[in-house]
Amino acid sequence: MSQWPAVLRAPCPWCGETMEVILDRPDDTATRVEDCAVCCHPAQASISAGPDGAIRLDLEPAD
Numbered sequence: 143m144s145q146w147p148a149v150l151r152a153p154c155p156w157c158g159e160t161m162e163v164i165l166d167r168p169d170d171t172a173t174r175v176e177d178c179a180v181c182c183h184p185a186q187a188s189i190s191a192g193p194d195g196a197i198r199l200d201l202e203p204a205d
C-alpha cells in the first residue's frame with residue numbers, strides 16, 4: 143500500500159457492515175475508537191503493519 147491517506151475496511155463487529163477507517167500516514171497505527179456509520183456502536187480499531195508493509199485493520203466491540 144503506497145498511497146496516503148489510505149482507507150482501510152473491515153466488518154463492523156456489531157452489525158457486520160463494512161466500516162472504513164482512514165489512515166493518514168504509515169506510522170499512524172495507534173489504537174482508536176471509531177463509531178460505525180450504520181449502527182452507531184463504537185468499535186476499537188487496531189491498525190498494524192506487517193513486515194511486508196501490508197496494513198491490517200482489526201475491529202473489536204468497544205464500550
Ligand SMILES: [Zn+2]
Pocket residue numbers: 154155156157158159178179180181182183
Ligand atoms: Zn455497525
